[in-house]
Amino acid sequence: MGTRRSPEGRNYEAIVRKLIADGCELPKVDLKRQVDFDDNHAVAKVAQLILAIANTDSDEYDDIGYVIIGADRREIHGGADWFSDDSKSAAIVQKLIRYMQPVPLLEVRGFQEPGRGWCGAIVVRPSPHHLRPHFVAKEFGGVMSRHDCYVRRGEIPDLASREDFDRM
Numbered sequence: 001m002g003t004r005r006s007p008e009g010r011n012y013e014a015i016v017r018k019l020i021a022d023g024c025e026l027p028k029v030d031l032k033r034q035v036d037f038d039d040n041h042a043v044a045k046v047a048q049l050i051l052a053i054a055n056t057d058s059d060e061y062d063d064i065g066y067v068i069i070g071a072d073r074r075e076i077h078g079g080a081d082w083f084s085d086d087s088k089s090a091a092i093v094q095k096l097i098r099y100m101q102p103v104p105l106l107e108v109r110g111f112q113e114p115g116r117g118w119c120g121a122i123v124v125r126p127s128p129h130h131l132r133p134h135f136v137a138k139e140f141g142g143v144m145s146r147h148d149c150y151v152r153r154g155e156i157p158d159l160a161s162r163e164d165f166d167r168m
Contacts, residue, residue: 012109015061016068016121023073027152028058028065028124033072037082037092044140046122047099052150052157053124054104054134055168065124076113083110083120092122099144101137102127133160133168 019029030049036042046067053065070080082088089108097103104127110120127134136148144150149160160168 012107012121012123013111016066016109016111016119017076019066019068020071020076020119021074025073025155026058026060027056027154028053028061028063030067030155031072032067032069033077034079035069035082037095040140041143043095044099044143047096048136048144048150048157049152050096050104050106050122050124051100051134051136052152054127055132055150055160055164056152057167063126067122067124068119069121070113070117070119076116076119078113078117078119080110080118080120083108083118084112089120096122099136099138099140101135102131104131104134129168133165 020031025031030053035046049067053067057063070076070078070083082092089110092108093106096106105125107123107125108120109123110118113119133149136144136146139146150157151160151164152158
């Protein structure tokens with residue numbers, strides 16, 4: 001799975017490895033040491049993060065966002081077995097999209113780190129402007145309410161402001 005390239009020829013494994021090595025979290029890049037995709041609260045938090053990244057513009061990385069799981073700043077930890085095969089990766093997307101409307105353009109990419117296991121990224125590709133903004137489709141108590149709209153401010157999701165809506 002890891003060495004496949006995007007239609008544009010991007011090597012996502014190389015990009016993700018560089019982002020981890022750089023140790024940076026940016027408006028379009030987030031690192032998670034671990035996510036339990038069987039835990040609905042964790043899924044809702046990742047969905048909120050993806051919505052925020054999808055609604056945030058950035059000149060970096062061609063406006064593509066990355067939620068990297070199985071790593072933190074400058075270190076791959078592995079343990080992200082959800083990325084080990086296509087059916088598990090598809091299950092991640094299905095769990096996430098129930099919280100999103102319209103659904104952002106998502107790709108799931110995984111690679112294996114020798115001696116550590118699987119690491120992966122949910123790649124959030126730029127959406128055409130007619131598909132933006134992206135809203136919460138399903139409430140999850142304590143995390144997000146239906147019809148909320150998030151953007152990323154620094155490293156955290158935040159409710160969109162009037163200025164954000166004007167930009168989108």
